[in-house]
Amino acid sequence: MDPIRNPYAPGAGQRPPELAGRDEQLAAFDVVLERVARGRPERSLVLTGLRGVGKTVLLNALRSAAVRKGWGTGKLEARPDQSLRRPLSSALHQAVRELGHPEPEEADHVLGVIRSFAQRDAGADAKLRERWSPGIDAPAVRGRADSGDIEIDLVELLTDVGGLAADVGKGVGVFVDEMQDLGPADVSALCAACHELSQNGLPVIVVGAGLPHLPAVLSASKSYSERLFSYQRIDRLARDAADRALVAPAAEEEAEFTPEALDTMYDATRGYPYFIQAYGRSVWDLAPRSPITADDVAVAAPEAERELAVGFFGSRYERATPAERDYLRAMADAAAMADDEDPVGSVATSDVAVVLGKKPQSLSPARDSLLKKGLIFSGERGRIAFTVPHFGRYLRSQS
Numbered sequence: 447m448d449p450i451r452n453p454y455a456p457g458a459g460q461r462p463p464e465l466a467g468r469d470e471q472l473a474a475f476d477v478v479l480e481r482v483a484r485g486r487p488e489r490s491l492v493l494t495g496l497r498g499v500g501k502t503v504l505l506n507a508l509r510s511a512a513v514r515k516g517w518g519t520g521k522l523e524a525r526p527d528q529s530l531r532r533p534l535s536s537a538l539h540q541a542v543r544e545l546g547h548p549e550p551e552e553a554d555h556v557l558g559v560i561r562s563f564a565q566r567d568a569g570a571d572a573k574l575r576e577r578w579s580p581g582i583d584a585p586a587v588r589g590r591a592d593s594g595d596i597e598i599d600l601v602e603l604l605t606d607v608g609g610l611a612a613d614v615g616k617g618v619g620v621f622v623d624e625m626q627d628l629g630p631a632d633v634s635a636l637c638a639a640c641h642e643l644s645q646n647g648l649p650v651i652v653v654g655a656g657l658p659h660l661p662a663v664l665s666a667s668k669s670y671s672e673r674l675f676s677y678q679r680i681d682r683l684a685r686d687a688a689d690r691a692l693v694a695p696a697a698e699e700e701a702e703f704t705p706e707a708l709d710t711m712y713d714a715t716r717g718y719p720y721f722i723q724a725y726g727r728s729v730w731d732l733a734p735r736s737p738i739t740a741d742d743v744a745v746a747a748p749e750a751e752r753e754l755a756v757g758f759f760g761s762r763y764e765r766a767t768p769a770e771r772d773y774l775r776a777m778a779d780a781a782a783m784a785d786d787e788d789p790v791g792s793v794a795t796s797d798v799a800v801v802l803g804k805k806p807q808s809l810s811p812a813r814d815s816l817l818k819k820g821l822i823f824s825g826e827r828g829r830i831a832f833t834v835p836h837f838g839r840y841l842r843s844q845s
């Protein structure tokens with residue numbers, strides 16, 4: 447069918463033509479926004495899930511919901527080994543601009559605090575400190591949010607930003623993607639600041655998204671984090687939502703799937719959003735006409751798998767060093783050999799060592815760097831799993 451009219455959107459963070467199966471989260475978030483704007487205590491949302499289930503896309507949709515309510519919003523993507531100060535300053539800069547406070551002096555004062563918070567990052571190198579600025583014209587407000595203690599600074603910063611939002615009867619939302627990559631000091635400070643803000647009824651919320659072990663990262667940092675955040679597990683789509691993700695965009699282009707085609711699609715994608723988009727894209731291009739049939743899906747499957755092998759699996763695999771690749775393949779083999787079918791596909795690290803014929807301790811560096819790269823995660827002590835769905839199957843098909 448006409449590739450120009452192909453509606454499907456495989457790709458990291460690509461907005462899907464139909465955001466299927468997330469109504470519950472969107473509705474819950476609307477309640478959160480209303481309550482926070484009224485100074486009511488409310489837990490922030492944290493989305494967790496495997497790679498490609500649609501966390502980034504949902505985070506962006508939540509942000510849009512906040513913007514529609516007139517909130518100031520900003521987003522950042524955490525990176526390992528990167529301090530929170532600069533990306534958070536940019537996000538808050540944006541949020542303050544979006545708030546559109548009617549008194550320029552008030553807004554400038556808060557922007558000055560953001561600036562002083564950001565510039566504290568430069569550390570010992572004073573020249574760098576002078577050179578880097580978050581693009582804020584307002585002069586830095588010395589003595590506010592620049593003590594160097596991230597916990598104190600964050601509380602001061604967010605208190606000022608929250609006060610500005612409260613003035614105009616709105617709120618501020620900070621959206622943090624890949625939240626598991628925040629450094630320990632930043633995580634701890636962020637939790638402490640959220641705690642403080644919610645106690646003071648200030649209208650600021652942090653909405654996070656990250657890999658399945660993010661709740662563990664947060665509670666290791668502050669034991670009260672479980673009460674601070676409401677964790678929403680983002681998972682593959684149930685059958686009806688998966689069908690809607692395919693059918694609704696097709697209908698917009700006056701095309702259809704037969705019921706058998708939808709059965710075959712679900713067998714292939716298992717409801718994983720990235721797979722749905724990749725299969726949708728290939729099947730659309732290769733099907734001769736509407737309605738799309740099960741045979742069309744079968745014909746297009748190799749093309750869809752090729753697209754996934756490059757765009758989804760390959761791009762991750764390439765990030766691994768040779769030793770890490772050995773480790774990943776051994777994980778896949780260990781998972782295939784395990785007789786008890788683990789529902790989340792985790793394997794014992796000791797089994798991986800057996801497959802490789804090495805001592806477990808000698809494999810720690812490979813394992814740790816894979817954890818850091820976000821390719822694997824550990825949900826419980828001594829066990830690890832792929833963050834990428836069906837990664838094991840992909841790896842075994844390569845060798």
Ligand SMILES: Nc1ncnc2c1ncn2[C@@H]1O[C@H](COP(=O)(O)OP(=O)(O)OP(=O)(O)O)[C@@H](O)[C@H]1O
Nearest residue numbers: 457458459462466497498499500501502503719720
């Ligand atoms: N609810 C949904 N319905 C249909 N398609 C979706 C949905 N959510 C996400 N997608 C599609 O799935 C793909 C992956 O989405 P996204 O990048 O948000 O996943 P992610 O969970 O952030 O992955 P990663 O952990 O790799 O960052 C995109 O192509 C997107 O269009």
Ligand SMILES: [Mg+2]
Nearest residue numbers: 459501502503
């Ligand atoms: Mg993402």
